[in-house]
Amino acid sequence: MSDWRMRAEAHRAVRILRVVEEAEGFSTLYFRDALCRKAQPGQFIMVWPPGMEEVPMSLSTIGGESSITVKAVGLTSRRLTSLGEGDLIMIRGPFGRGFTLMGEKPLLVAGGTGVAPMKPLVEEMLSRGLKPTLILGARTRDRLLFLNRLRRLLGSKLHIATDDGSLGFSGPASKYAERLLDEGCFDAVYACGPEAMMAAIYRAAERRGLPIQVSLERYMKCAIGLCGSCAIGPYRVCRDGPVFNGEMLRRVLDEFGRRHLDPSGRSTPLEE
Amino acid sequence: MVEIRLAMEIGGLNLRNPVMNAAGILGLTADLLRRVYEEGAGAVVTKSIGLKPRMGHPNPTVAIVEGGLINAMGLPNPGVEYFLGELEKLRAWDIPVIASFFGETLDEFVEVASKLSEAGVDALELNCSCPNVEGVGILGSDPGAVKRVTEAVKGCVDKPLFVKLSPNVSDITEIARAAERGGADGLTAVNTLRATALSVEARRPILSNVTGGLSGPALKPVALRCVWEIYEAVEIPIIGCGGITTWRDAVEYLLAGASALQVGTAIMTRGLRVFREINMGLRSYLEENGFRGVSELVGLAHES
Known part of the structure; x- marks a missing residue:
């Protein structure tokens, strides 16, 4: 059997190489990871600063160095933007279709x-x-x-x-x-x-x-296509998305730009 | 050529094939369950529905380990009142639905089951074995409580009732017999196995809930042993669940005594095509070995 701990879905620790403040409250965190290096633009990773919630983030740099770009809005994102060189975060992914x-x-x-x-x-x-x-x-x-x-x-x-x-x-x-x-x-x-x-x-x-x-972005739990919390119509944003083409969007017009599932699975209006 | 029948009957339910999604897998919306059905499942199983909406545990809620996955979702669900709308859609599409449900008290089990039953589901699956929510998992290891809750639910719904069993017990046959005596029409074996995983770098548990339930290939030998033991202990049919990824796993479960099968973690490794893959493999196996129907395999290994 292949080694499951080597799978993209498995958590792994990466050290922050540096943090660049892009604007007030917006920071880019750079790190190295062999799997993120080969990601497609548009794919995302799950980012977990230990002790906080794990959240989905798009890769903002792909290559020898990878990065995520965080807006400090909630507890987890504020923790992420407060990190510095050498700090540890856990990641899994990259996930989804770019x-x-x-x-x-x-x-x-x-x-x-x-x-x-x-x-x-x-x-x-x-x-x-x-x-x-x-x-x-x-x-x-x-x-x-x-x-x-x-x-x-x-x-x-x-x-x-x-x-x-x-x-x-x-x-x-x-x-x-x-x-x-x-x-x-x-x-x-x-x-x-x-x-x-x-x-x-x-x-x-x-x-x-x-x-x-x-x-697209939705509330996510497993990020590996199993739990259904990121559903939009017949699609899972984590696995069938996050990138949607016109053909897919045509099937979810009653939700796209209008509604999303809350963490309990109830469809609620999008507020932005 | 003889026609090979994947269609089968379990606990009064007639299905086009024996493979379904496991509870908790994709069962949050009607649209997703419709996709599971279109991908080839014989029936679909909903997320475990409770009386009130639940957000579940904070992330991380999953951790990959060798040969499997540990999850502690914490029974997120929109609550039974809301979910009736999803069930209505599934009924309009004529998709066979098994509604998984749970309660925090005996009365809650009965109330939720009654509402789901009135919504026209084809069968119910009583979840008394979720290892990640306090109280719910403990119920499943008490034979007296399992019998009482099964009886209470059967007393007020007229749908086939499957009781999903926990592997986190010293003698699973005792619980299986309790459910049978309580009037269960069938058993689902098994739920996930209590487990945990830690990060050596972060030096802490990965799951926010600390412990969760192990699924996937790592669970399969344990779950298969449970099915084997239960088959020898009760008369009612068994839905096998735990690490089923390929048709070979499916055949093993059937030979051990399962009449139908549920698939979860394999959707991560194989994708939604896993339903078709298993059914096609089953069909070839039956054909090559001179069987005409999938039900001919059920419990066959006990005769040897």
Whole structure:
């Protein structure tokens, strides 16, 4: 029998190499892990700072060094952002289906920490000779994550949208995306961010007949496709997602952007 | 050519094949259970439903160990009132449903079972053996209590009732006989085995609940022994559960005395195709060995 403790599903300890504060309350934690090194952009890991709750996090860097990018909101995320070099976290994964490459000139839309899986996706696309355009959205210019890194990667193909208009387009990234979709000749759309934003972009892509992929987030327990706590329609976000394509989204329109399961399994309205 | 029959009957339930999901696996929503059925299961089993909604334990709720998985979900469920809506959908889709349920008192067991029964489920599975919630697991190791709760539930529902047994007892046949005397129509053997796992780096238990229940291949020899012993002790049929991953595991359980089978952890290692894989393997085994139906295998090894 193969060694189960070597499986991606098994917990393992990694040491934090360094923590980079991206903006106030947003930090990226770097570490090394052989399995995360080979992850697909869009896949996630379960992160457990011992003594706290274990939570799902997208990989924001994939390679010799891997990273997660954390927004300090709850007890666990505040603990994560307070960690430093040499501190230990337990991880398992990578899990789920990541993004697949479509088209030659894709439009990517990232809102808030939704940029986390988009950064390695941009890197993957560039290395495969695609010509991605990214809209980086946030509430204010101080909250634009990976701005310098993305500027170096994308140059003029990086667009900014801020809710308060402090930089770039003033208003929601989804609205700016519609404008770009009408002007440009994009052949595919990707989105990650607040679900209402992704739902708006999904509708914009569908109206234009463009293929789309979005990355969903749900409350999760097992992360290995068994418990059903992350269900949306017939899908498990942990195993069938977290990346959903248009065909999958069409089957869950009564839930996508609208409802999610609470930890007891009751369908409740999404609040963002 | 002789037609091979995977279809079978257990405790009054007629199923297209003997393979179902185990309780707790994907049974939180009707949509997920429909997918399990479409992937080839003969019936679907719901999450264990209680009277009130429960969030379950905080994460980490699973830990991988050699050959298996330890979980301590803590019986998360939306509560019976809410779940009636999910059951309604399953009934409209004509999917055979076994509703797993639990209570914290005898009255609760009866109340939940009555409501599930009125919702038109095809059968009930009484969970008196969850090792991760205080009180619920202890009930399953007390033969007197198992008989009383089985009797009480049978006294007010007219559906087939399976009692799911715990392997965390010194003599499982004693509990099996108690359930049979209480009027159970069948037994599910077994629930998970109490276990734990620690991280040497974090120097603490992995599960927030400290202990959990072991499932997967590591549980199989123990569960199979339970099925073997129960088969010799009672007349009512057995649903075998514990580490079933391949058709070979399934055949072993049938030979040991199980009439039907439940699959859980193998969905992690094999994916949802595991239902079709096991059924196809069963069919080939029956064909190659001159059997016409899956029921011909049940308990066969006891005759040798």
